[in-house]
Amino acid sequence: MNAPANAGRIEIPAKLPLFPLRDTVIYPYLPAQLSSVQEHNIRLISDALAGDRTVGMVTARNPHAEVVGPDDLYGVGTAAVVHKMWKLPDDSIRMLAEGLARIAIGEVSQTRPYLVAAVQPLSDHLDRGVEIDALASNASS
Numbered sequence: 001m002n003a004p005a006n007a008g009r010i011e012i013p014a015k016l017p018l019f020p021l022r023d024t025v026i027y028p029y030l031p032a033q034l035s036s037v038q039e040h041n042i043r044l045i046s047d048a049l050a051g052d053r054t055v056g057m058v059t060a061r062n063p064h065a066e067v068v069g070p071d072d073l074y075g076v077g078t079a080a081v082v083h084k085m086w087k088l089p090d091d092s093i094r095m096l097a098e099g100l101a102r103i104a105i106g107e108v109s110q111t112r113p114y115l116v117a118a119v120q121p122l123s124d125h126l127d128r129g130v131e132i133d134a135l136a137s138n139a140s141s
Helices: 039-050 130-140
Strands: 015-021 031-036 054-059 076-087 093-110 116-121
Touching: 015 031, 015 039, 015 076, 015 093, 031 039, 039 054, 039 076, 039 093, 054 093, 076 116
Parallel strands: 015 054
Antiparallel strands: 015 116, 031 093, 054 076, 076 093, 093 116
8 A cells, every 4th residue: 555645744734822841842753741830821732622733832042931922932843733631630731742843933923812923844854965974973983
């Protein structure tokens, strides 16, 4: 049986809600368990689970900031799919998400109740060259 022509391709929406990460980075193709107590993040994840489950996970520049705005986020993050969410007795949530692909964060179109921004998938393909070959050689030795 032949694989579909688009096998392995991940469709990332043009706009995603942004889940700010504190002191962590989510990588493509890896699962992550995260938690939050902030009401806007809980609403973001609840809305994502009611929709296509895809969110942008972006690390905040200042992990101690109470409120994270568009200028407080790094310009590259990871599109992720939220698989499951648990509401805990202390009104926090815990979720299981899986990174899909690296994304560039563009213009923020919404700040309330949570951030929504235009995103652009980034390629993981590296063109071979002297520098890449040297790095690969160093990594394998």
